[in-house]
Amino acid sequence: MSQSRRDFIKFAVVGSVAAGCPVDATLIAAPDSKAGAGPQVHGEHFEVCHQVRDGHQFERPDVTQKADVVIIGGGVAGLSAAYFLRGKEWLLLEKEDHFGGNAFQEEYDGQPFATGSAYAYRGDEGDHLAKEIGLTLLPVDNPDPTIINKTFVPDTWKAGLDQLPYPKEVRESFRKFRDEMMKIKVREKMAELDTQPLTNFTSGYAPEITQWWDGYGPSNWGATTADTSAFVGISSMQDLASGGDAKRVILPGGLGCITHKLVEVLQPKYKERMLGDATVVAVVQDKDAVRVTYLREGKLITVSAKAVLMCTPKHITSRIVLGLPPDQKTAMRHIRYAPYPVVNLIFDQPVYNRGYDNWCPGNSFTDFIVADWTVRNTPGYKQKNNILSFYTPLREEQRSTLLDEEDCKSLAARVLADFQKLMPEFNVNPVEVRIYRRGHPMFMAVPGHYTKTRIAAAHPMDRIFFGNADSGGPESLTSEAIRLSKVGTEWADLVLAGKPGAKDLAEKALQAVAD
Numbered sequence: 001m002s003q004s005r006r007d008f009i010k011f012a013v014v015g016s017v018a019a020g021c022p023v024d025a026t027l028i029a030a031p032d033s034k035a036g037a038g039p040q041v042h043g044e045h046f047e048v049c050h051q052v053r054d055g056h057q058f059e060r061p062d063v064t065q066k067a068d069v070v071i072i073g074g075g076v077a078g079l080s081a082a083y084f085l086r087g088k089e090w091l092l093l094e095k096e097d098h099f100g101g102n103a104f105q106e107e108y109d110g111q112p113f114a115t116g117s118a119y120a121y122r123g124d125e126g127d128h129l130a131k132e133i134g135l136t137l138l139p140v141d142n143p144d145p146t147i148i149n150k151t152f153v154p155d156t157w158k159a160g161l162d163q164l165p166y167p168k169e170v171r172e173s174f175r176k177f178r179d180e181m182m183k184i185k186v187r188e189k190m191a192e193l194d195t196q197p198l199t200n201f202t203s204g205y206a207p208e209i210t211q212w213w214d215g216y217g218p219s220n221w222g223a224t225t226a227d228t229s230a231f232v233g234i235s236s237m238q239d240l241a242s243g244g245d246a247k248r249v250i251l252p253g254g255l256g257c258i259t260h261k262l263v264e265v266l267q268p269k270y271k272e273r274m275l276g277d278a279t280v281v282a283v284v285q286d287k288d289a290v291r292v293t294y295l296r297e298g299k300l301i302t303v304s305a306k307a308v309l310m311c312t313p314k315h316i317t318s319r320i321v322l323g324l325p326p327d328q329k330t331a332m333r334h335i336r337y338a339p340y341p342v343v344n345l346i347f348d349q350p351v352y353n354r355g356y357d358n359w360c361p362g363n364s365f366t367d368f369i370v371a372d373w374t375v376r377n378t379p380g381y382k383q384k385n386n387i388l389s390f391y392t393p394l395r396e397e398q399r400s401t402l403l404d405e406e407d408c409k410s411l412a413a414r415v416l417a418d419f420q421k422l423m424p425e426f427n428v429n430p431v432e433v434r435i436y437r438r439g440h441p442m443f444m445a446v447p448g449h450y451t452k453t454r455i456a457a458a459h460p461m462d463r464i465f466f467g468n469a470d471s472g473g474p475e476s477l478t479s480e481a482i483r484l485s486k487v488g489t490e491w492a493d494l495v496l497a498g499k500p501g502a503k504d505l506a507e508k509a510l511q512a513v514a515d
């Protein structure tokens, strides 16, 4: 894209680069829509968490507050824990000025769209919770088309295999790969498959297959084919080929619609217990209580809790919980996270409304989603703007590029240029481009993560429970974050009542294999 054309489109860069770091609210103020000015640059500051990362010892003042349960982290794990703990005395501490974490929705001209987490599955914990708080997630039709060589292929891994615009032998290779993978008994062989990379199974097939999974893997679980656990990759292949993707459900805003609604439900009654801009710097377990020190409005405050639910990712947890057993701390640090910006292109005219999650191998983005896909046919609904969310997971070694706003804008410009080249009719300029950057939002489903590392990382302490999506799996799932928060609240009940069995309950939940 030429510089002058790029300057004409409004760019907004938002979000936390180093997860665990507070964002300056004044820097992420919503841009003035349709202003047509040059690129707007927004940024963040992360002094506090980088200080924690670099070993700075914050002062830990004496206890001045008390709560039965302190919940640390206000993503979907922390918010759902607060919801399940209604009626108890809890305090929720979140470092950002908003709740939602990686399931956070933004809006443009009243239209919600996702900045991260996209969809749930009918009947999973996310779907159940949504229903309980008054949201009906709608089914996703046409879930996984592929757009390649200017060809739209619906239903990629079923009837679509015959339509892939590749030479006949490549299409045959796709078919053979799928059929061979379908024969593997993944549940029976889980432990063995989870020690191996997916490349052990893709090698020998057409390279286009690896290219396809090099998009699907990073987008869904942060890892390329070479870094993906074969258990995760083959399970997903089987799910796609057997129509599991037909069970997907969502509303505009992605899974941010659930966190948005949870805040709406909780805040009227519990506003004073839900603290944003509150960055936890130390969690210390004593015999009868846990001291949690957090920084808010420049002041360090210590609250004493009978039980703590850690709903932060482990790379942060490992740095703020003091006194972790060394092996557990090592396991937490062993978890790898993908840097993962999301680019939203906002068009003021219909450009693309043909499929929900569109896979585009070989581009600067892996896939893109139509924000209002599941409501488009609702009687009376009229699409005001066509908002497309582009997933652009990066390699770990590219993380530092997110620190540079010019690099973020260049990425967004590449996304736009690649999109415009996909099909002739896509050559339209958006009215606005939003870039939501995150440094470590998604754990990578690498070999060994599911069956070994996460379990070693998440053993509960006497009064500290380790939740968050990265305690579950096989990939980073909102449903797992919610499932574990439910367990965490039962665990807290036992701890508060001084009853036995809390540890066993937590260990059992870690061992439970997700459906």
Ligand SMILES: Cc1cc2nc3c(=O)[nH]c(=O)nc-3n(C[C@H](O)[C@H](O)[C@H](O)COP(=O)(O)OP(=O)(O)OC[C@H]3O[C@@H](n4cnc5c(N)ncnc54)[C@H](O)[C@@H]3O)c2cc1C
Pocket: 019, 020, 021, 072, 073, 074, 075, 076, 077, 078, 093, 094, 095, 096, 099, 100, 101, 102, 103, 115, 116, 117, 118, 119, 120, 255, 278, 279, 280, 281, 311, 312, 313, 316, 320, 340, 342, 391, 441, 442, 467, 468, 469, 470, 476, 477, 478, 479, 481
């Ligand atoms: C781009 C993308 C797409 C995804 N798509 C899907 C999908 O389609 N379906 C699906 O099920 N899952 C998806 N996921 C995964 C999903 O987002 C996560 O599984 C889920 O949102 C994690 O929620 P969580 O509460 O466990 O953690 P997080 O969302 O990471 O929340 C942790 C919270 O802790 C806060 N925090 C961190 N440090 C501190 C501190 N020191 N003090 C206080 N607060 C702190 C953070 O600010 C954050 O709000 C996706 C993820 C990404 C990044």
